[in-house]
Amino acid sequence: MNIIDGKKVSARVKSDVRAEAEALKAKGIGIGLAVVIVGDDPASRVYVNNKKKACAEVGFESFEYALPASTTQEELLDLVSKLNKDDKVNGILVQLPLPKHIDENAVINAISPDKDVDAFHPQNVGHIMIGDFSFLPCTPAGVMELIAETGIEISGKKCVVIGRSNIVGKPMAMLLLHKSGTVTVTHSRTVDLPSVTREADILVVAVGKAKFVTADMIKPGAVVIDVGMDRDENGKLCGDVDFEDCKEKAGYITPVPGGVGPMTIAMLMRNTLTAAKIQNGCQD
């Protein structure tokens, strides 16, 4: 069993981003990320704080907009429109989920595609589908970095993704496919899920259920990547994979915390850097 250290890999990514940000600053180009949070979801608050902290670490400015849960869709769309026009803002991140009275798709569609550092806008989703993209979807891109860290080739491998969300499952499948994996996407209606997951050389789990994947569901030696961020029966942070149960059987496994979570944020920093480079006409 090998534990893949997301903190270590994310530190490396952030250090590279920081070096590039410093070089841009020397040319008079500052980098800014606007982070918008609506309401007071505690998990979202933690994510937003971590994103702001990462901005400080890599030398970006962050602009937080913490709006009350009563904010109307129109008010939020007005803010997005203002941020689209603000030259100090290179990237815009609207933390999801939004309160129920706001149409998330309407908000995502309003973000200027060249500032869409989450890569959620349909234009960027289309680019990802085709394989010609500037912005990587943050969590799937972080997972790809962690798989790369194992040294295991994706090409030709059986890859199984559990979960089909727009944020993780679907773009994850696409990135694995771009690397020539043989990809199966499973979900809540999949019949006999364990028989599918047991075939996986690479298993990516994004279901949002604490300790959902147990040792009997994995192939010996598999790469197991846990995107979950859940609470166990004692309220302790855990993933979608039962780590203790699976760690000896897996070839490589990510912990929670300290696996995918830090990578998502590191990739967001990389996307914000990319956005700033494109907007300033200094892309490699």
Ligand code: GUN
């Ligand atoms: N909520 C959960 N994950 C994410 C993410 O990657 N980006 C945003 N904006 N909201 C999220």
